[in-house]
Amino acid sequence: MENPTKFFFFKGIPFLHTCYDMEYIQRLRDEFKLQDEDVIIVTYPKSGTHWMIQILSLIYSKGDPTWVKSVPYWKRSPWIEIKNRMEMANNRTDSGLFTSHLPVHLFPKSYFTSKAKILYLARNPRDILVSLYHFKNYIPCYPLYSTFEHFFEDFLQGKVLYGSWFDHIKGWLPMRNSEKFLFLTYEELLQNPKVSVEKICQFLGKELNEEKINSVVENSSFPVMKNHILETKEPMPVENMETSRIMLMRKGICGDWKNHFTVTQMETFNKLYQEKMKGMDQDLFPWDQC
Numbered sequence: 001m002e003n004p005t006k007f008f009f010f011k012g013i014p015f016l017h018t019c020y021d022m023e024y025i026q027r028l029r030d031e032f033k034l035q036d037e038d039v040i041i042v043t044y045p046k047s048g049t050h051w052m053i054q055i056l057s058l059i060y061s062k063g064d065p066t067w068v069k070s071v072p073y074w075k076r077s078p079w080i081e082i083k084n085r086m087e088m089a090n091n092r093t094d095s096g097l098f099t100s101h102l103p104v105h106l107f108p109k110s111y112f113t114s115k116a117k118i119l120y121l122a123r124n125p126r127d128i129l130v131s132l133y134h135f136k137n138y139i140p141c142y143p144l145y146s147t148f149e150h151f152f153e154d155f156l157q158g159k160v161l162y163g164s165w166f167d168h169i170k171g172w173l174p175m176r177n178s179e180k181f182l183f184l185t186y187e188e189l190l191q192n193p194k195v196s197v198e199k200i201c202q203f204l205g206k207e208l209n210e211e212k213i214n215s216v217v218e219n220s221s222f223p224v225m226k227n228h229i230l231e232t233k234e235p236m237p238v239e240n241m242e243t244s245r246i247m248l249m250r251k252g253i254c255g256d257w258k259n260h261f262t263v264t265q266m267e268t269f270n271k272l273y274q275e276k277m278k279g280m281d282q283d284l285f286p287w288d289q290c
Ligand code: A3P
Pocket: 043, 044, 045, 046, 047, 048, 049, 050, 051, 127, 130, 131, 132, 134, 190, 220, 221, 222, 223, 225, 247, 248, 249, 250, 251, 252, 253, 256
């Protein structure tokens, strides 16, 4: 980490002072009360979070795009851990939709005693690394890096916002046997969005006919979403993040890491991946299938 002072650490996880508050994150775990009908999108950053918000919003509005066109994503599904959001969340959004990047050990305890559901979206960590590398410059006060190589090293060591990708996914994966937890990947979503949308509907107990499902898929496609995000007039929820809009919808593909990693970096990453993910069911991770 070339400029570590911008982060504060809470229970081993780096957060930024600009968007997060230590005391607030501390309170969140005990005080945030999820309700049985709530649905929380949980992701490691840059896994396709906004895409999932779009899909869920459209499912909730039965394929009608009016809501996603008129209300920005952070109001439709607020991040529970971002400063000043908990009060808002406890006042309830109408939808009961929430978003979070928190690792399991910092997540509100009320989830585990309620019937609230989690939809966990995972993505190839190599593509996440590249996506975050491009996005970080648009996050206010994110540490500066002079080279991709330095960022690559910090990502591998978990010295990035929200910590290690490996710890995040390994922390959450044991939940996948629970009926209130759905594990999905960015790659399967990209490969067959309709099947994924149907799977999500089934998980949420929402019945949408063919026409509505098609509308969900169409209105959550990369070009349509890009237009929505760029055309939204409301200012971004965090100060000085206005320019990040364009980077939220950068390329939207699988495998862009191949355009960034050197052969040595690929080998280093693969070696660490094998070590860290040893014993995990590799069929869950279709990173190379698209
Ligand atoms: P890239 O930077 O690789 O293009 P998050 O929402 O978690 O910040 O994730 C952002 C990533 O999801 C970006 O990846 C973005 O392009 C991609 N993304 C967003 N909407 C998408 C869509 N409809 N289809 C495919 N990828 C999408």
